[in-house]
Amino acid sequence: MGKQQELFEGFPFPKTNTEEVLLTLILQKSVSIFDFSYMSGFRTRVSEIQRVHGILLFRQLVKKKNKFGNTYTYAIHTLPECQKEKAIEVYYKINAN
Numbered sequence: 001m002g003k004q005q006e007l008f009e010g011f012p013f014p015k016t017n018t019e020e021v022l023l024t025l026i027l028q029k030s031v032s033i034f035d036f037s038y039m040s041g042f043r044t045r046v047s048e049i050q051r052v053h054g055i056l057l058f059r060q061l062v063k064k065k066n067k068f069g070n071t072y073t074y075a076i077h078t079l080p081e082c083q084k085e086k087a088i089e090v091y092y093k094i095n096a097n
Contacts, residue, residue: 057080
């Protein structure tokens with residue numbers, strides 16, 4: 001259990017995908033599809049954090065090229081410092097349920 005606490009910096013272990021995305025936002029300050037490539041509903045979870053829980057996130061679109069030279073675009077979602085306390089409150093609230 002001690003390593004788990006270190007990993008989540010004292011926050012309770014996330015029980016849902018939404019909680020995992022929100023906790024990552026709190027700890028890393030930003031998330032992208034590359035942080036959750038295994039999660040089929042990543043964009044839905046980000047939308048839920050914004051729409052349902054009222055947390056403002058900034059979105060930056062980034063263009064990259066794949067190994068074949070084709071351009072693709074993805075979003076980096078950033079948690080502004082002024083929203084961090086609200087995000088922590090929401091995390092504890094939804095984690096308690």
